[in-house]
Amino acid sequence: MRADAQKNLGKIVEAAAEVLAEHGDQAPMALIARRAGVGVGTLYRRFPDRGELLAAVGEHYVRHVTERLARAEREPDAWAALRAFVAWVADPGRGALAGALAEVPEEALAARPEFVRMREEYGRAVARLVARAHAEGRLRPDAGSTEIMTLLKVFTCHPEVPDPGRYLELMLDGLESRRPG
Amino acid sequence: MRADAQKNLGKIVEAAAEVLAEHGDQAPMALIARRAGVGVGTLYRRFPDRGELLAAVGEHYVRHVTERLARAEREPDAWAALRAFVAWVADPGRGALAGALAEVPEEALAARPEFVRMREEYGRAVARLVARAHAEGRLRPDAGSTEIMTLLKVFTCHPEVPDPGRYLELMLDGLESRRPG
DNA sequence: ACTAACCGGAACAGGATCGTCCACTTACAG
DNA sequence: CTGTAAGTGGACGATCCTGTTCCGGTTAGT
Numbered sequence: 001m002r003a004d005a006q007k008n009l010g011k012i013v014e015a016a017a018e019v020l021a022e023h024g025d026q027a028p029m030a031l032i033a034r035r036a037g038v039g040v041g042t043l044y045r046r047f048p049d050r051g052e053l054l055a056a057v058g059e060h061y062v063r064h065v066t067e068r069l070a071r072a073e074r075e076p077d078a079w080a081a082l083r084a085f086v087a088w089v090a091d092p093g094r095g096a097l098a099g100a101l102a103e104v105p106e107e108a109l110a111a112r113p114e115f116v117r118m119r120e121e122y123g124r125a126v127a128r129l130v131a132r133a134h135a136e137g138r139l140r141p142d143a144g145s146t147e148i149m150t151l152l153k154v155f156t157c158h159p160e161v162p163d164p165g166r167y168l169e170l171m172l173d174g175l176e177s178r179r180p181g
Numbered sequence: 182m183r184a185d186a187q188k189n190l191g192k193i194v195e196a197a198a199e200v201l202a203e204h205g206d207q208a209p210m211a212l213i214a215r216r217a218g219v220g221v222g223t224l225y226r227r228f229p230d231r232g233e234l235l236a237a238v239g240e241h242y243v244r245h246v247t248e249r250l251a252r253a254e255r256e257p258d259a260w261a262a263l264r265a266f267v268a269w270v271a272d273p274g275r276g277a278l279a280g281a282l283a284e285v286p287e288e289a290l291a292a293r294p295e296f297v298r299m300r301e302e303y304g305r306a307v308a309r310l311v312a313r314a315h316a317e318g319r320l321r322p323d324a325g326s327t328e329i330m331t332l333l334k335v336f337t338c339h340p341e342v343p344d345p346g347r348y349l350e351l352m353l354d355g356l357e358s359r360r361p362g
Numbered sequence: 363a364c365t366a367a368c369c370g371g372a373a374c375a376g377g378a379t380c381g382t383c384c385a386c387t388t389a390c391a392g
Numbered sequence: 393c394t395g396t397a398a399g400t401g402g403a404c405g406a407t408c409c410t411g412t413t414c415c416g417g418t419t420a421g422t
Contacts, residue, residue: 039401154335174355220370
């Protein structure tokens with residue numbers, strides 16, 4: 001592959017992530033192309049159709065999050081690690097992209113085994129962290145990883161929430177075990 | 182107005198609310214017409230364009246919620262009343278409609294003074310209830326009506342949340358004052 | 363029974379987006 | 393320096409979708 005082609009490929013994925021974050025999953029291909037500084041023709045040579053591009057962006061994103069989560073797992077205090085991870089995911093820039101990706105039709109994503117694999121690993125990693133928080137006695141027993149995942153999704157995927165981090169902290173306060181008395 | 186025309190008018194608003202709840206604010210007029218058991222022609226005789234119809238549904242909805250809120254204000258225990266009101270709004274059927282209405286362009290709604298008036302009254306009523314809850318000492322001082330409104334919106338407007346009531350309760354747990362110690 | 367109001371849905375118009383195609387440009391090997 | 397194959401960009405055709413109009417047929421109400 002020629003050097004300029006390689007560079008454009010990178011710009012395309014990057015631009016796609018930005019534009020999807022700003023305009024949702026329906027963002028026109030032409031807009032992505034313009035942002036990347038290329039023509040739509042170039043887009044379609046790299047990604048045969050819109051689904052392929054969305055999947056590529058999705059894979060990129062999940063890989064990123066999963067790596068951060070792996071780091072959280074290496075910390076000794078699970079509850080603190082969970083809170084830190086939540087705060088990290090709540091970063092507004094990331095959230096908007098997650099929101100767009102959440103609306104991408106499942107079949108476009110499911111076609112990529114690598115994406116599916118990482119998404120499953122993501123779920124398992126959260127579950128492990130939650131289990132450790134339970135063991136530490138810091139997390140209400142009636143709140144599991146399902147709840148955590150839902151809350152993350154709700155607060156990060158919806159750009160109309162002004163300060164997702166703030167709300168997630170309130171939420172975690174609600175989920176923390178009450179000391180008896 | 183002929184009796185059958187009157188009846189159809191009612192069916193249209195009702196059907197529009199249902200369809201908007203299921204398909205979001207982009208729901209096609211044809212779908213609403215079919216659900217109401219009328220032709221699109223009938224729709225357009227009552228509501229000159231799509232904006233008018235959406236505004237009518239919005240007004241209907243806000244009136245409903247405001248009335249329920251007025252009832253909450255008459256209860257002696259503000260914190261309990263707030264929790265009960267939140268649970269009521271979280272009813273899944275209502276939430277989906279609220280979600281659709283939240284996406285309706287502001288200008289379509291702002292054209293209806295009655296709607297604007299009621300929406301403002303809604304905000305004030307929540308603020309009054311929250312102030313009383315503060316006075317009772319049941320609500321964290323750093324959480325105000327802004328937070329309550331945001332949370333209501335986040336959990337009720339997004340149909341992908343499985344059990345909004347459950348999450349709102351967790352949230353309210355987080356917002357409740359901690360007894361010292 | 364008569365008529366004016368009402369009805370349904372086919373058809374039309376406008377707009378948006380995807381994906382193709384091809385004439386032009388550029389990297390880079392020899 | 394130069395030839396050429398890889399790369400590029402954006403006009404354009406095809407498709408789809410939805411709001412709105414229009415009118416022949418129907419019906420409530422007198």
